[in-house]
Amino acid sequence: MRDFLPADKARRERVLAVIRERYRAHGFDEIETPVVEDYERLHAGIGGDNEKLAFNLLRRGLDADAIRAAADDPAALSDLGLRYDLTVPLARFYASHRSELPAVFRAVQIAPVWRAERPQKGRYRQFVQCDIDIIGDGSSRAEAELITATLDTLDALGLDGATVRINDRRALDWMLASFGFSDDEKPGVLITIDKLDKIGAEGVVAELAERGATASAVDAFGAFLRRPQTLEYRPYGEGQIRKALPEGAPDDVVAHLVALGEAVAAARPGGEAGGVPLVFDPFLVRGMGYYTGTIYEIAHPSVPYSLGGGGRYDGMIGRFLGQEVPAVGFSIGFERLVDLVAAAEPDAAPAVVLVHDRDLPLGELLALKSAVVAGGARVRLEQRPKNLKGLLERAAADGYTSFATVSAGAVADGLEFKPLS
Template sequence: MAQNVTPPRGMRDFLPAEKARREHALGVIRGVYAAHGFDEIETPVMEDSSRLHAGLGGDNEKLAFAVMKRGLTGDDLAAAAASGDALALADLGLRYDLTVPLARFYATNRAALPPVFRSIQIAPVWRAERPQKGRYRQFVQCDIDVIGDATPLAELELLTATVATLDALGLAGCTIRINDRRILAGILASWGVPDDLRERALITIDKLDKIGTGGVAAELVETGAVAADVDVATALEGLATADWHLADGVVPPPAWLDGAAYAELLALRDAMPDAAIEFDPTLVRGMGYYTGTIFEIAHPEFGYSLGGGGRYDHMIGRFLGQEVPACGFSIGFERIVDLLEIRRDDRPRAVVLVHDADVPADRLLAVKGELVASGARVRLERRVKNLRALLDRVTADGFEEFATVTAATTDAASLEFRTLGA
């Protein structure tokens, strides 16, 4: 009986052409981030369970994969399970994002880092998601963060680097939506949401694009966050359609609007006049650690965000014992990589050398070596009876030219290259 040889649910294998596209995209992202002054770091794939479940990761904490303690016997397992304490069974867990590990990294290595630290983290993370289109249990995150700068310059550096990265990837038509948690707090206060239910209410509002204004209103009433006579649906519709150029005097500002926070958002937009930046007072971002500015990448062809982030000034203080300002932005790599095509100019010349069986190996390697030295990517393929099938296969693998090597071939200059797929 054949064994199941597929990857675990929510995890994937990548064939060579797909892996090449992913690595090309990652190279572009790394290059732009580095050009904007960010430095790449690396953190372990596992963190202490107590750190991953410290109330910093919102609902993602529920999706963390636990790593069982070493050396537990049957009796130990039974006792730990009976206790109901998850930490009795597992003391480590796979990271579910890169922000919590970054906060721990900074607290550990602060003495060796500059006063304002600009980091790059590009690495896989794991969440026990229910696998579906666009949602995986293992996926790559591409994060940049600025730690130690409490001024809007941190947000501007992140936004500038992100816009430049999207441009370099060829993703046209993207818009960056911005908001501030202080503005959301004002909206919730105007609806009478109690302080102890505000995080729960924000999680509900974050579902706006999935369940609509009516669904959000009904859930807020059901959870007791708002009274039944508060017309949340109408309020949300008004928030989404209002003209928000308040600084221009188009409409009077509502009483709940945090003027200082809104002025900062306007300043961000005005500092980047060539970028498509829009204020959206319904933008939430689900992570509970955000404290101020939040942002998200939107594209008119997709009903989901292509990345996002925000300011999280209180997280590092949980590890360090003193507050350190921090702000970050993450590109949704898995969501954008399938939208990208590698331009011909971005790839090395890719050629296949089809050779007869009687060509000496040293001559084959010498000809191949000449082409590799010139910057080409070269594959050797022995001639087969069904040459068309072979050429179709290497074309699918991304090769674009082929030449035949015979016993009479002396060097690469004597080869006649033909275009594949022509």
């Protein structure tokens, strides 16, 4: 959890403003939810490993004896918790307000979330997520809209070289079954496959064997990972997808992924599938337990971790509403993204410092400031110090562009502004 100095805060807000503007341009409406949710909702088995990282709030009114008695039962100790993502709150929000929302609801949430992480580069205990979700549309149009809006946002931020890795949980399930893994084994196998980028093919095979997974399935999967592969370039499409999967991949899933790429390509400048920054990755897992279909992540060559991701989670809202509602989302990891975005230009409005003497009457000084503010400028008042140079350097670092010295009787039109750099 971090503090941000004024210059850092201003830069973050400029980047957030671009994200908000692009999301809004694509037809998404911003909502806000509380920072806390019910403990039972946060620990309903749909948040994956993030449930283990939730910050829980102690029930009010528990005395020492009650705390000792409930020491082994977290649910008895806590009735609320800080949200660990924005998807669980959105599902609860939609279930609560469905009658007030359109049949297909396009939501934006930009807000902090909390996880009891081990802090490291790119991982914090409090961080901002920028989510867009479409609820009520079970077609591939929803995924295409989300990916298009996200790529457009990355373009607006000037983040060159980013790609979207895409997979489908249905393809993953089919692939594991084709190798011979049982349904009971699949959750553990997926956890291991998710480490492929870190421990490599041999590490994955070794860990699966250590887990006691079906030996013949481990051997078949290992042979698939070690199969000879040519390095020719294949643009996103049916050829790339089928080449990356074992033979006999389900036609409906392949067709869904191909159609999704074609739709995204049509919306991109040039409109050609070969130029769209999509890559099919058969081993993309996404750790959240609620994904049911298409999944995706943002990759960038400058960092080894993803800059965001998401997917389809058709089963989640039904848990709260009592009936199935299709839903799909895409989240930008703001803290990771903002470090890669070139510094945005400051506001076009002038930002000026008025350096005044100690004995200038307060009313006269504030009237002068108000007049300059009314002219469209951002204004800071500073009493003249002994070291004027240090004051001006600090002001320049804070984003101010010019200054003027103020004496008694000064008027806004008569001020002489000098550049700070």
